[in-house]
Amino acid sequence: NAGVTQTPKFQVLKTGQSMTLQCAQDMNHEYMSWYRQDPGMGLRLIHYSVGAGITDQGEVPNGYNVSRSTTEDFPLRLLSAAPSQTSVYFCASSYVSDGSQEQYFGPGTRLTVT
Amino acid sequence: AQKITQTQPGMFVQEKEAVTLDCTYDTSDPSYGLFWYKQPSSGEMIFLIYQGSYDQQNATEGRYSLNFQKARKSANLVISASQLGDSAMYFCAMRARDTGRRALTFGSGTRLQVQP
Secondary structure (H helix, E strand, C coil), rough: CCCEEEECCEEEEECCCEEEEEEEEEECCCEEEEEECCCCCCCEEEEEEEEEEEEEEECCCCEEECCCCCHHHECCEEECCCCHCEEEEEEEEEECCCCCCCCCCCCEEEECCC | CCEEEEECCCEEECCCCCCCEECCCECCCCCCEEEEEEEECCCCCCEEEEEEECCCCCEEEEEEEEEEEECCEEEEEEECCHHHHCEEEEEEEECCCCCCCCCCCCCCEEEEEECC
16 A cells, blocks of 8 residues: 655745646545645645545635545645745545544645745 | 644653643534644654544553543643654644544644653
């Protein structure tokens, strides 16, 4: 099992550019989510999905889009990058059926917007 | 809405001693889970321990134990016999158990430094 994988590990964007952060999991988890972590803070939820074709907004969704066409993949799109989106982005997955299940996190993508 | 509060931005502990990291929470969900994650300087999120709101006993995982006081809405992490490798950020988090949302709400974290 590769677990949760994220690409790229690092990315630098100019203001206004768009890009997609990739996330994939091979554990057949229904639930997938994206968080961002700003310096000195905990993780905040951007978007989440409880299954293929189903997505919803989290705490800080503005400026981001997601889609879930397969169980395995959950890409995060930045539509027009802004310096305020400089952050570390984590993808996570878990089973939906029981809230006691831990979420498995990917290694993170460090994004800098100049 | 859920809220996690970690009031200790930084903690120091001597190697081999025990340390308690504080976490208080607020939620209107009748059933919920509490988690602790460790984030070393390399950046990954490592799951440490889980406590369910209806669990009768405090959770333990090796050197980690969770001191769960439901009436006080606290879920403190106790690390026994600290090791140098325990130096990291520690995050308390919670999620509802009876909804499909499954999102974790995180606290702001505590940076633990273990001194030789």
